[in-house]
Amino acid sequence: MTSQVALLGHHARLHRAALVPLALGLALFEWMMTFVAGQPAVSRFLSEALRAAPPQFLAVLNQDLLVGVSARGIVGVGYAHPFALIMMAVWAVRVPCAALAGEIGRGTMDLVAARPVTRSSQVGAAAVALLTGLGALAAAAWLGTAVGLTMRPVEGVSALRYLPVAAALWLVFACFGAVAILVSALSREAGTAIAWISGLLAGSYVLDYVARVWPRMASLRPASLFRYYEPQQVVEAGLARHDVAVLAAVGAAALLVAFAVFARRDL
Amino acid sequence: MDAPPIQVRGLGKRYGAVVALKDLSLDVAAGEVFGFLGPNGAGKTTTIRLLLGLIRPDGGEVKVLGRVPFGRGTASRADIGYLPGDMAFWPRLSGAETLDFFAELTGRPPAARERLLARLGLGAAELGRHVRTYSDGMKQKLGLVQALQCEPRLVLLDEPTKGLDPLVQQGFYEIVADLRSAGATVFLSSHVLPEVERVCDRVAMLRSGAVVSLGDVEALRRAERRRVIADFGADVDTAALGHFGDVTVARPRHAELLVAQADLPALVARLGMLPLVDVVVERPTLEEAFLEHYR
Numbered sequence: 001m002t003s004q005v006a007l008l009g010h011h012a013r014l015h016r017a018a019l020v021p022l023a024l025g026l027a028l029f030e031w032m033m034t035f036v037a038g039q040p041a042v043s044r045f046l047s048e049a050l051r052a053a054p055p056q057f058l059a060v061l062n063q064d065l066l067v068g069v070s071a072r073g074i075v076g077v078g079y080a081h082p083f084a085l086i087m088m089a090v091w092a093v094r095v096p097c098a099a100l101a102g103e104i105g106r107g108t109m110d111l112v113a114a115r116p117v118t119r120s121s122q123v124g125a126a127a128v129a130l131l132t133g134l135g136a137l138a139a140a141a142w143l144g145t146a147v148g149l150t151m152r153p154v155e156g157v158s159a160l161r162y163l164p165v166a167a168a169l170w171l172v173f174a175c176f177g178a179v180a181i182l183v184s185a186l187s188r189e190a191g192t193a194i195a196w197i198s199g200l201l202a203g204s205y206v207l208d209y210v211a212r213v214w215p216r217m218a219s220l221r222p223a224s225l226f227r228y229y230e231p232q233q234v235v236e237a238g239l240a241r242h243d244v245a246v247l248a249a250v251g252a253a254a255l256l257v258a259f260a261v262f263a264r265r266d267l
Numbered sequence: 268m269d270a271p272p273i274q275v276r277g278l279g280k281r282y283g284a285v286v287a288l289k290d291l292s293l294d295v296a297a298g299e300v301f302g303f304l305g306p307n308g309a310g311k312t313t314t315i316r317l318l319l320g321l322i323r324p325d326g327g328e329v330k331v332l333g334r335v336p337f338g339r340g341t342a343s344r345a346d347i348g349y350l351p352g353d354m355a356f357w358p359r360l361s362g363a364e365t366l367d368f369f370a371e372l373t374g375r376p377p378a379a380r381e382r383l384l385a386r387l388g389l390g391a392a393e394l395g396r397h398v399r400t401y402s403d404g405m406k407q408k409l410g411l412v413q414a415l416q417c418e419p420r421l422v423l424l425d426e427p428t429k430g431l432d433p434l435v436q437q438g439f440y441e442i443v444a445d446l447r448s449a450g451a452t453v454f455l456s457s458h459v460l461p462e463v464e465r466v467c468d469r470v471a472m473l474r475s476g477a478v479v480s481l482g483d484v485e486a487l488r489r490a491e492r493r494r495v496i497a498d499f500g501a502d503v504d505t506a507a508l509g510h511f512g513d514v515t516v517a518r519p520r521h522a523e524l525l526v527a528q529a530d531l532p533a534l535v536a537r538l539g540m541l542p543l544v545d546v547v548v549e550r551p552t553l554e555e556a557f558l559e560h561y562r
Contacts, residue, residue, distance in 0.1 A: 006371035013360060013368075107355030111413070114319045114349040114423075115372035116341045263338075266322040 003117045007125035015095055015133065023137055026087045027144035033078035034148025037071040037157065046074060055213065071154045072161070072235060075145060079165045079231040084141060085205070088173040091133050093197050096180035099126035100262060102190035109267050119263040123185065127255055130177040138170035165234045171247045172229040176201055178251035178258070185262040225250065270333055271296050272421045272452045273318060277327035280313050280476075287313040288476040291327070295454055295469075300447055302463035302484070303456040305473030311456040312352055314473075315423050318454070319349060332421060345373050348419035352426045352456070354410045358399035362389070362409050365398060369413040377416035384412060386438045403430040411439065415446075422446060424455045428462060440466055492525040494549040495534060500542040511537065 036042050078084060100122065103109035112122070145166075146159035180197040187193040204224045211221035221227045228243035273295035280288040288310040295301045305311050316322045317329055320336030329336060332343040356365050370377040384394070387408040393401075401409065407430045414422060428436045443466045446453055457463050463470060464484055472480040472487075480487060492512060498521055499505075505522035508514055511534040512526035526534055531548065538546055 002374050003372050006368060009371070010368055013364065014357065106357075107351070107353055108357060110316070110319075110321055110351050111349070111355075111369065112372065113321055114344060114347065115369065116344040116374060117372055118339075118341050264323070267316075 003115065004121045004125055007112075007117065007121065008128060011095065011099065011125060011129035014098065015091075015129065018090070018094060019133055019136060022087050022090060023140035026084060026137055027140040027147075029081070029083055029087075030075075030078045030141045030144030031148040032144075033075050033081075034145055034154065034157075035152065037074040038148075038152040038154045072157050073232060075149075075154075075157055075162065076165065076232045076235045078145065079141065079162070079169055080229075084169070088134065088137055088169060089176070089198075089201055091137055092130065092173040092177035093180055093194055093201070095130045095133060096126055096177055096184045097187075097190045097193040097197065099129065100181070100184040101187035101193040102184070104187075104267055105189040105191070113267055120259050123181065123255075123259050123262050126181055126184070127178070130181065131174055134170050134173050134177060138166040141169065142166035161235055164239045165231045168229055168231060168234050168239060168243070171244060171251075172225060175225055175247040175251040175254075176204075178254040182254045182258040182261070185258040185265070269297060270330070272332050273301075273454060274330040275314075275318075275327070276329075278314070278317060278324055278329055279326035280310075280317060280322065281325050286476050288317070291473075291476075291478060293471055293478065293481060295452060297452055298447065298450045299469060300443060300453040300455065300467050302467035302470040303454065303473065304458075304460070304463060304470055305456075308475075309473040310476040311473055312425055313476075315349075315425050315454070315456060318423060319344070319347070345375060345417070346420040348414035348417070348422040350410045350414040350422075350424045350427055352429070354403075354406045356398040356401075356406065356409065359397055361397055362394035362401070362405075365409060366394070366413055366416060370417055373417045375417040379418050380412060380416040383415055383442065386442060387411060387435055388438070404432060404435070407431055408435065411442070415442065418449075418451075420451055422451055422453045424453065426457060427455060428457070428459060436462075492527050493531060495522075495524045495526050495531075496545075496547040496549070497522045497524075497538055497541075497543060498545040500544045503541050508534070508537070 036046070100109075103112060113119070142159070142162055142165075145162045149157060149159045176197070179200065180193070183196045183200075184190075184193040187196070204226050207217075207220060208224035208226035211217045211219075211224065211227075225247065228240075228246045230240070230243065233240065271294040273293070275291055275293050278288060278291040279286075291310070291314060303311050303314065313322070317324055318331050318336060320331075320338070320341070323337050332346055334343045336343075360368070366377065366380060370380075384390070389405065389408050389412065393405065398406065398409070407428075411427065414424070428439055431439060440462075443453060443455075453466075455463070455467065467484055469481070469483045470487060471478050495512075497505075497508075500520070502519035503522075505517040505519065506514060508517075508522055508524055511530050512524045514522060514524050516523035524534070535546075
């Protein structure tokens with residue numbers, strides 16, 4: 001337990017400098033989206049512009065409801081926008097890859113693993129640092145929304161509606177992060193792990209997009225983790241049990257395999 | 268009687284097709300300073316990493332402080348201090364943060380830290396700086412302090428004086444002497460043979476993953492051939508002295524030979540029959556013993 005706390009403190013020291021700008025960036029972005037949604041002229045303009053936009057463009061924003069829903073939909077775009085996704089992805093890639101493969105590649109893993117620290121506590125500490133940081137980022141995103149809507153209330157738009165959206169955002173990147181921990185547990189260099197997980201993230205995003213705009217590829221959509229993240233539907237109907245179950249199951253399975261792999265490998 | 272802190276039987280390790288270690292067997296007794304010698308790639312670092320459980324053996328058995336190190340044997344590591352051959356730290360942590368982190372991981376107070384810092388000449392100002400600003404020598408000092416600050420019972424040191432200036436090396440030898448008098452066991456891998464000769468009780472020499480020689484430093488030197496240097500007042504057939512050993516230099520009035528200790532009396536008697544002016548019999552250094560094995 002002591003070593004677990006020490007490892008968590010270590011992750012905090014190594015990554016705190018990155019967490020602050022990521023959280024601020026997300027909060028400001030979501031605040032800005034409420035500002036845009038609160039301007040009737042702006043949302044009308046956006047609505048009309050998007051109505052004329054090709055469906056492929058709307059698919060990029062994962063945005064089927066925007067045109068009709070207006071203000072509520074515009075705020076929801078903030079949670080599907082590539083900017084928000086990249087902010088979350090930075091943490092989901094950075095922490096797992098630095099924690100295991102990064103320590104091995106740098107040569108510091110030998111010093112840590114030569115202490116009374118179990119392999120599972122190393123994976124566990126990386127997972128806790130990942131999930132806590134993602135939690136802070138998702139909370140910052142929601143706070144941006146909440147503060148924006150408090151400063152400039154928009155009719156029919158409640159900040160509470162976006163709490164489950166922030167939870168879904170946390171969950172999808174927790175799932176990617178768990179896969180990143182598995183990739184990191186298998187790798188010897190942070191660079192290799194980053195390349196694999198970044199490729200997986202980008203591939204998953206592209207697959208989801210292509211499957212939405214090209215009917216012949218629609219059957220492949222369930223293979224993308226982004227299929228299980230539908231912020232606009234969460235705004236309207238809350239978290240979908242099926243999506244939560246899939247993301248939680250994939251994340252948990254990836255973590256379990258990571259524990260098993262890292263416990264048995266040569267460092 | 269307690270089991271030796273390090274027990275190794277038939278230990279083997281392969282990396283793909285490369286045999287890094289084969290059939291290594293040795294015991295290191297409590298309170299012993301044990302030297303581990305060998306050229307690059309001989310398997311020294313692999314052995315240390317196996318002792319720490321960082322890698323899994325392909326064959327044989329290893330016990331460190333009574334526990335198998337790979338897997339669940341992590342508890343005994345609180346009693347182990349380790350200095351790797353290639354020192355690496357987190358560049359954005361300060362020296363003090365680094366030491367605190369390792370003490371926290373060890374789960375014991377760093378009782379020896381101040382004494383070690385003073386002996387190695389690492390001050391508070393330097394400890395407050397980021398490790399990225401450290402020279403290689405300072406990193407090595409920090410490595411030694413992190414390995415020894417929690418007063419371990421067993422110390423594994425891989426090339427401990429690499430990058431240290433002679434004054435600090437002297438401090439390191441004093442630290443090893445302190446460890447010995449405190450009853451700690453030291454397992455030391457080094458290329459610096461005079462250093463091993465100076466601080467170690469016993470030595471194992473490793474070649475291509477196998478031990479080629481194991482014994483106390485004095486016995487190893489004794490087992491090696493003596494260098495005999497003879498000068499003569501008149502020309503003699505120095506090549507004929509090859510009967511007693513290997514003649515390495517043969518000039519009419521000067522000869523140098525490598526002779527087994529058992530053949531020395533006969534050689535001295537033969538030299539007495541020649542117009543001998545001077546004779547020197549040199550005990551081999553550990554370096555010569557080492558080179559004999561690796562030539």
